Amino acid sequence: MRRSFQGTAMQEFDLSQISKAAERLRPYVTRTPVLTSPMLDAAAGCSVFVKAESLQKTGSFKIRGALNKMLSMPDELLQRGVITYSAGNHGQAVAAGAKLVGCKSVIVLPDNAPTIKVENCRWWGAEIVLYNPQTQDRADVVDRIVAERGMTFISPFDDFDVMAGQGTAGLELCEQLEALEVVPDVLIVNCSGGGLSSGVITAVKAKFPDVEACIVEAAGFEKMAAYLESGTPERIKGSPVTIMDGIAGPATGAKTLSVLKRHGVRCLSVADDDAIGAMNAAFRWLKLVLEPGGAASLAAVFKYRGQLAGRNVAIVSSGGNVDPGVFAKSLS
Amino acid sequence: MRRSFQGTAMQEFDLSQISKAAERLRPYVTRTPVLTSPMLDAAAGCSVFVKAESLQKTGSFKIRGALNKMLSMPDELLQRGVITYSAGNHGQAVAAGAKLVGCKSVIVLPDNAPTIKVENCRWWGAEIVLYNPQTQDRADVVDRIVAERGMTFISPFDDFDVMAGQGTAGLELCEQLEALEVVPDVLIVNCSGGGLSSGVITAVKAKFPDVEACIVEAAGFEKMAAYLESGTPERIKGSPVTIMDGIAGPATGAKTLSVLKRHGVRCLSVADDDAIGAMNAAFRWLKLVLEPGGAASLAAVFKYRGQLAGRNVAIVSSGGNVDPGVFAKSLS
Numbered sequence: 001m002r003r004s005f006q007g008t009a010m011q012e013f014d015l016s017q018i019s020k021a022a023e024r025l026r027p028y029v030t031r032t033p034v035l036t037s038p039m040l041d042a043a044a045g046c047s048v049f050v051k052a053e054s055l056q057k058t059g060s061f062k063i064r065g066a067l068n069k070m071l072s073m074p075d076e077l078l079q080r081g082v083i084t085y086s087a088g089n090h091g092q093a094v095a096a097g098a099k100l101v102g103c104k105s106v107i108v109l110p111d112n113a114p115t116i117k118v119e120n121c122r123w124w125g126a127e128i129v130l131y132n133p134q135t136q137d138r139a140d141v142v143d144r145i146v147a148e149r150g151m152t153f154i155s156p157f158d159d160f161d162v163m164a165g166q167g168t169a170g171l172e173l174c175e176q177l178e179a180l181e182v183v184p185d186v187l188i189v190n191c192s193g194g195g196l197s198s199g200v201i202t203a204v205k206a207k208f209p210d211v212e213a214c215i216v217e218a219a220g221f222e223k224m225a226a227y228l229e230s231g232t233p234e235r236i237k238g239s240p241v242t243i244m245d246g247i248a249g250p251a252t253g254a255k256t257l258s259v260l261k262r263h264g265v266r267c268l269s270v271a272d273d274d275a276i277g278a279m280n281a282a283f284r285w286l287k288l289v290l291e292p293g294g295a296a297s298l299a300a301v302f303k304y305r306g307q308l309a310g311r312n313v314a315i316v317s318s319g320g321n322v323d324p325g326v327f328a329k330s331l332s
Numbered sequence: 333m334r335r336s337f338q339g340t341a342m343q344e345f346d347l348s349q350i351s352k353a354a355e356r357l358r359p360y361v362t363r364t365p366v367l368t369s370p371m372l373d374a375a376a377g378c379s380v381f382v383k384a385e386s387l388q389k390t391g392s393f394k395i396r397g398a399l400n401k402m403l404s405m406p407d408e409l410l411q412r413g414v415i416t417y418s419a420g421n422h423g424q425a426v427a428a429g430a431k432l433v434g435c436k437s438v439i440v441l442p443d444n445a446p447t448i449k450v451e452n453c454r455w456w457g458a459e460i461v462l463y464n465p466q467t468q469d470r471a472d473v474v475d476r477i478v479a480e481r482g483m484t485f486i487s488p489f490d491d492f493d494v495m496a497g498q499g500t501a502g503l504e505l506c507e508q509l510e511a512l513e514v515v516p517d518v519l520i521v522n523c524s525g526g527g528l529s530s531g532v533i534t535a536v537k538a539k540f541p542d543v544e545a546c547i548v549e550a551a552g553f554e555k556m557a558a559y560l561e562s563g564t565p566e567r568i569k570g571s572p573v574t575i576m577d578g579i580a581g582p583a584t585g586a587k588t589l590s591v592l593k594r595h596g597v598r599c600l601s602v603a604d605d606d607a608i609g610a611m612n613a614a615f616r617w618l619k620l621v622l623e624p625g626g627a628a629s630l631a632a633v634f635k636y637r638g639q640l641a642g643r644n645v646a647i648v649s650s651g652g653n654v655d656p657g658v659f660a661k662s663l664s
Contacts, residue, residue, distance in 0.1 A: 033387060123371065123374075
């Protein structure tokens with residue numbers, strides 16, 4: 001990659017990559033709807049525009065980034081296959097994306113991963129490599145396979161191609177808001193590593209430069225907020241527990257950080273109870289199944305209602321992969 | 333209405349009304365997505381294309397027909413307001429539609445109607461008129477108000493404007509299937525009075541004349557199947573009970589019958605357990621909240637799998653207004 005002396009994300013990541021990603025992805029991804037509900041608006045005290053990425057293929061936005069990475073690779077690399085470590089939405093997206101483009105995939109999982117997640121990855125045709133989390137580091141396992149088999153590692157977030165792919169959800173959101181003749185005042189995007197938020201905020205800021213861009217993290221996992229404040233990668237403090245597993249990863253990214261920093265995002269956070277309440281709101285007023293982490297942005301709409309009153313608030317509801325037992329908790 | 337000597341539904345109802353309705357409705361309704369899932373396809377043994385009308389405004393397709401009726405009325409009539417009898421999806425749609433176009437609405441409800449349904453209609457600004465179902469006939473109550481106040485009755489189904497409005501879901505479905513480069517072999521639409529099915533089947537048959545058009549009714553409530561067979565309106569036999577309240581109305585329509593008859597539809601039916609299973613499938617693979625009656629077409633995909641194997645099956649998932657307690661049953 002070419003770098004200027006002051007090589008920043010400014011040069012490296014902008015709308016043009018996201019637009020190119022949108023062209024590549026068009027035949028493969030679902031153009032998810034932007035949903036509204038007057039009853040939801042009345043309850044929230046603002047006008048909410050929900051980009052429902054829970055309805056995306058594989059049940060989350062992750063297929064956008066994984067597929068864009070694969071479709072950006074030279075054929076000879078793609079033929080050797082792709083590899084990642086994640087039993088969650090990213091792992092399933094890499095496995096599904098590989099099946100769609102017709103390449104091999106390896107998913108590296110701890111040997112205590114839930115059977116259902118292992119089976120999901122296998123269902124898409126992925127080869128599963130198990131490791132012992134007590135004695136092995138997953139990065140080492142991946143590095144060994146990359147060296148031996150020439151496979152390409154697909155980062156869950158810290159990769160411009162992945163970020164550009166996720167950003168296509170933001171590009172669609174802009175087009176859909178324009179069709180509704182709505183100018184968003186506030187944008188709220190779920191954030192863990194920052195792949196979705198950096199991509200979506202870049203796209204939406206390009207079209208609506210005055211939008212107030214916010215990320216929302218799981219309480220106890222405010223990695224990006226800490227990183228943005230200190231300027232150095234921060235570790236999670238203590239041993240927090242959350243049902244928002246989709247946004248409770250241990251690390252955030254340097255590339256994603258640089259993009260979010262440039263946009264001057266505001267950092268929000270929500271707790272498990274907020275997420276459960278938002279899942280109930282999505283069930284009741286939007287008829288959407290959201291997973292706890294995927295409901296964080298809707299949870300923020302209610303938690304920060306005092307600051308959002310009367311405004312146009314665009315959010316991304318990022319995923320719907322939730323166990324029935326967890327979802328049942330949101331119904332009572 | 334002008335009638336030829338052989339005045340049939342052929343002259344009275346065709347694609348042109350549906351196309352005009354689509355123009356009228358464009359600013360008001362959500363273009364709901366057509367969703368697919370390889371995992372669902374594998375479980376069902378065919379390729380399923382789900383038009384998700386549960387994501388429509390007010391949580392069901394009903395807003396299409398109600399709004400098209402209102403938007404087709406002369407201004408002077410519209411100013412006197414609209415009236416209907418239904419505490420369910422149609423009543424909410426009439427109330428919401430009236431609010432959208434800025435006219436008055438009256439919803440006639442039995443005095444034992446569930447509070448939540450009464451409140452929903454009131455929320456949209458409707459005036460509620462209660463009657464005693466032991467001593468009064470709801471049609472008489474409606475007729476009296478129509479006579480006194482010059483309001484226009486909006487039929488839940490047996491009205492060409494209502495049918496044309498519901499048909500716009502089918503028109504969108506066709507456009508979306510064409511964008512996916514898919515030719516449907518089979519179309520399955522939920523049916524009670526027949527407003528949705530007559531409209532959608534007319535639209536889809538016009539674009540895909542070779543499609544096998546099916547309606548699906550709730551077991552015990554196969555009014556349309558009986559009517560199509562005998563040629564005379566049939567009453568429900570016995571006192572069947574179902575959780576599929578959305579498609580368990582007591583009557584079907586003459587106009588809807590004539591349209592469905594012309595298209596030579598095939599009649600399917602599903603039981604409560606089938607609907608619960610389909611709600612679970614929609615939760616798991618599509619991330620959709622479906623009400624039992626709204627899930628009937630998906631239930632039929634599984635029940636009739638032997639006859640659908642390997643085919644392209646387009647369905648309309650018609651609504652998502654379900655009590656949390658009923659939905660919870662589908663999660664276990």
